[in-house]
Amino acid sequence: MEIRLELFVLFAACGLVTLIPRILPFLLMHGLTLPRLLTDWLSFIPVCLLSALFFQNLLVAQSGGYPTLSLLHLTASVPTVLVAVTSKSLSFTVITGVLSMALLRIFL
Amino acid sequence: MNASFQAGIKACLPTVLGYLGIGFSAGIVGRAAGLSPLEIGLMSLLIYAGAAQFIITSLLLLNSPFSAIILTTFIVNSRHLLMSMTLAPRVKSRHHLDRFGIGALLTDESFAVAMNTSLKRPLDAPFMHGLNITAYLSWIASTVLGALVGSWFPDPERFGLDFALTAMFIGLLYLQFESERSRIALNGLLLVLVFLLLYISMRYLSPELAVLFATMIAASIGVVISRWKSA
Numbered sequence: 567m568e569i570r571l572e573l574f575v576l577f578a579a580c581g582l583v584t585l586i587p588r589i590l591p592f593l594l595m596h597g598l599t600l601p602r603l604l605t606d607w608l609s610f611i612p613v614c615l616l617s618a619l620f621f622q623n624l625l626v627a628q629s630g631g632y633p634t635l636s637l638l639h640l641t642a643s644v645p646t647v648l649v650a651v652t653s654k655s656l657s658f659t660v661i662t663g664v665l666s667m668a669l670l671r672i673f674l
Numbered sequence: 675m676n677a678s679f680q681a682g683i684k685a686c687l688p689t690v691l692g693y694l695g696i697g698f699s700a701g702i703v704g705r706a707a708g709l710s711p712l713e714i715g716l717m718s719l720l721i722y723a724g725a726a727q728f729i730i731t732s733l734l735l736l737n738s739p740f741s742a743i744i745l746t747t748f749i750v751n752s753r754h755l756l757m758s759m760t761l762a763p764r765v766k767s768r769h770h771l772d773r774f775g776i777g778a779l780l781t782d783e784s785f786a787v788a789m790n791t792s793l794k795r796p797l798d799a800p801f802m803h804g805l806n807i808t809a810y811l812s813w814i815a816s817t818v819l820g821a822l823v824g825s826w827f828p829d830p831e832r833f834g835l836d837f838a839l840t841a842m843f844i845g846l847l848y849l850q851f852e853s854e855r856s857r858i859a860l861n862g863l864l865l866v867l868v869f870l871l872l873y874i875s876m877r878y879l880s881p882e883l884a885v886l887f888a889t890m891i892a893a894s895i896g897v898v899i900s901r902w903k904s905a
Binding site: 569597606625639650667668 | 754760865869885894
């Protein structure tokens with residue numbers, strides 16, 4: 567088993583461009599009081615970003631047009647959301663999602 | 675072992691299942707694209723970003739130039755800047771090495787878990803390290819495992835593993851809604867807005883940039899509405 571040198575270089579470069587946005591705010595934003603407007607804005611980031619990431623998984627990009635909604639993913643989301651709300655457990659939610667998708671793929 | 679560090683490990687455990695499902699799939703896909711298990715492990719070690727690793731693998735398969743792969747990785751992972759900006763002021767530690775380590779291992783999932791926890795307890799460095807290192811090791815182990823046994827499961831999608839990520843976002847989003855009950859109506863409105871913004875912007879932008887765009891615009895609208903209501 568080997569590691570190709572050019573892949574090592576590629577992964578290191580990809581790792582570096584991933585690292586910079588991750589660490590910059592941690593190194594720069596401490597010990598200073600942020601303006602209220604910015605902290606208010608940042609307080610909305612979790613809900614907005616997680617919503618966007620969820621919906622991105624339901625939409626299928628189409629070149630030169632609006633995206634389409636994946637009925638398969640939408641259908642699998644229904645039991646997943648229900649279990650998330652009733653169980654409030656991340657583990658059960660993930661298991662339900664994977665099982666729902668597996669069952670849908672068997673029967674469709 | 676430090677109690678905060680242990681609490682961090684415990685807080686991570688519910689997401690480990692998600693990492694296993696997605697990491698396992700990433701390992702299988704990488705193997706199918708001609709990467710060795712060691713190379714797949716190296717990619718997880720150096721890049722540590724689920725969506726980006728899937729994209730890098732598929733671009734390698736298409737023989738894309740390295741410059742295009744690096745640029746794409748940067749765009750896909752630039753959303754970490756938003757998360758890092760949100761989380762950084764809440765993490766108590768002042769040590770540069772601690773802060774570097776916490777930022778370096780930030781993921782969508784660890785971000786959501788940390789934000790959720792920050793309402794119940796202070797986010798100190800040991801807690802963040804416990805959370806991050808557990809996630810990091812789970813991710814590396816599951817991608818390598820997927821690479822090693824991948825040939826037995828030629829089609830991970832058949833087992834629904836690809837949906838582990840979506841399901842995790844659903845669970846994390848719900849927990850975030852739960853912890854912000856005082857503005858549940860506003861958050862519900864923002865959820866709908868994000869969908870509309872994402873739908874429209876995906877016509878003009880790549881899905882990753884559309885996610886950034888929709889998030890930033892919806893958060894701005896959130897600020898305007900909350901100020902207008904309290905004025």
